[in-house]
Amino acid sequence: MNRQYPHKSGLLNSLPTEWPEDLRPAIRAQVKASRRKIVVLDDDPTGTQTVHGIPVLTEWPAAALRAELANDLPAFYILTNSRSVPLEQAQALNAEIGRNLLEAAGADHLFAVVSRSDSTLRGHFPGEVDALAKTLGQTMDGWLIIPFFLEGGRYTINDIHYVAEGDHLVPAGETEFARDSAFGYRASNLREWVAEKTDGRIPAESVASVSIEDIRQGGPARVAEKLAGLANGAACIINAASMRDLEVFVQGLLQAEASGKRFLYRTAASFVQVRAGLDPRPILAQADLTLPEAGGGLIVVGSYVPRSTGQVNALLAQPELIQSIEVNVEALLEDQSWQVEIERAAGQASQALQQDRNVMLYTSRKLVTVTDDAASLAIGRRVSDGLIAMMKSISTRPRYLLAKGGITSSDVATQGLGIKRALVLGQILPGVPVWQAGRESRYPGLTYIVFPGNVGGPEAMVEVVKKLEPGPKS
Secondary structure (H helix, E strand, O other), X not given: OOOOOOEXXXXXXXXXXXXXXXXXXXXXXXXXHHOEEXXXXXXXXHHHOOXXXXXXXXXXXXXXXXXXXXXXXOEEEEEOOHHHOOHHHHHHXXXXXXXXXXXXXOOOXXXXXXXXXXXXXXXXXXXXXXXXXXXXXXXXXXXXEEOOEHHHOEEEEOOEEEEEEOOEEEEXXXXXXXXXXXXXXXXXXHHHHHHHHOOOOOOHHHOEEEOHHHHHHHHHHHHHHHHHOOXXXXXXXXXXXXXXXXXXXXXXXXXXXXXXXXXXXXXXXXHHHHHOOOOOOOOOOHHHOOOOOOOOOEEEEOOOOHHHHHHHHHHHOOOOOOEEEEEOHHHHOOHHHHHHHHHHHHXXXXXXXXXXXXXXXXXXXXXXXXOOHHHHHHHHHHHHHHHHHHHHHXXXXXXXXXXXXXXXXXXXXXXXXXXXXXXXXXXXXXXXXXXXXXXXOOOOOOEEEEEOOXXXXXXXXXXHHHHOOOOOOO
């Protein structure tokens, strides 16, 4: 690790002492009193990685939204999968959902919208937030940008967003994620990132900020004071280095909203848990899941980030644990070899599942690169379509299903499994959510593990497979 990067513990320990008071009980009371439902528009399904007991919708007709707004739960998710589509389509999705939300809410229901996206800053910003703000028709006092994500090691300190790599904190603009072919960027300072992403429409010097010092020394009152100063859709960076920081911020935010201020949130996953007033749930054990006593699990890997490749390699090294089937991406990109590759891989997977073996379908690791953003998204779409076609050709119900990567896990949920409404049970590892498929799905009640591409150490997928093996546990 390059020594220019700050040591994680050194930087975190140099910050002011955290706010001493546990604010979760007060936040829950404020959330309940506000009667304002949190609606999370999630640009891929991995954003459920911090919540439990919360539903996820993959369709958004007004009738379905009305039912969710009317229940007693503090929040619900709408899976847009907008990170997998071009900007214009992402904006159209957000506008459609905004219109349906307004129709569903009428005069009876209050709601606040979270635009949940990647903690490493990849996604359609500012396009999605622009579309939402325009459609909702309210004058928003501010856009609150909150990419802090504890489980993934993402911290925002002095307006710089960091990604933990081992014992060091790497500025986000210097990571592999910043080189993303569709959503790349240069800036690590979030003020400069906003200016970069808006092509200068919002200059860096006009971006407001709530600092760690505001949060840890001034507390909720200082946060509320800073937010009260926002107007006319001002962009504002929220610094955070711990969950307690988020608690302080959210209590101040609720105070500001109670006084009439209105905000749109562009956030990572940690914020949703606190804003909804949820307590953390312990990591799920096998006993917490309804799994068949026998059978093989199915793992589908589409993510190409180096972290995913390391986890694939760890499973490849354990052939006694899982049968691995490599999917030739170049074959999927050619019309004449498409069907042959699907039948080959699906046939091998079906045979292994019928023998109660675990199976991993994974895309070949040679990344097909292009320079055009739209072409890059189109390749991802083609590969994901191939994986879904394989899934549909497998007739044996798996004991559980794990999908690795945002686009992959969304397509598996909506197209492969036909999920329209699922329940988030909790997390199988930090930052790795588990859903229970709805009654309408292809496999009702199936345990579905949504594994983000950029979460977990090299042995993370091995750990999950071993954790879910049938039979007595040592």
